[in-house]
Amino acid sequence: GENVEQHPSTLSVQEGDSAVIKCTYSDSASNYFPWYKQELGKRPQLIIDIRSNVGEKKDQRIAVTLNKTAKHFSLHITETQPEDSAVYFCAASKTDSWGKLQFGAGTQVVVTP
């Protein structure tokens, strides 16, 4: 089955700097890659997603890139703010089992003022 690895497990950045989180997946049939942000005690919330027919997607300070050949995708957060502090999860799924998101282990991001 699909295996998603996520690095780093923790990431400390200064406010205003950029943060990058990387994920690799094992199943070449995976074609949907969402990123979720989970604040302490709250539900995971989708922040951005990308499908396999797209190489890059951007939404304000957040961007995701996908390299299908290497089977890895990355989340980029620019101009980080204290409210970006949270746990970020990458995930992967595919068409015949799209509702079965396989999650990475998560990255604890801490933005210090």
Place this chain on the structure above:
Amino acid sequence: KAGVTQTPRYLIKTRGQQVTLSCSPISGHRSVSWYQQTPGQGLQFLFEYFSETQRNKGNFPGRFSGRQFSNSRSEMNVSTLELGDSALYLCASSLDWGATDTQYFGPGTRLTVL
């Protein structure tokens, strides 16, 4: 639109008991997936339902079961509870199945097994 709701929000049970958790999807959403979240194992897929049919099942023992009703509401049941079943159980709903629609998560049910 109201978001995904889950009841109860907190539950304390003892080993050997059974528990039923409920999930109401966003109005109009027909697919529901369930996940278990623990500090050690992270977010793990349990099962997904569409049109009252289980479409996929994760790698959990048979003590974990679920169902979906005609109004898309879903329940999951855990029988013969073990200490290791203590976790946050999250359900997520999406509009349809097979279209990589966004999954929206509920607030979760925090289950503690003593």
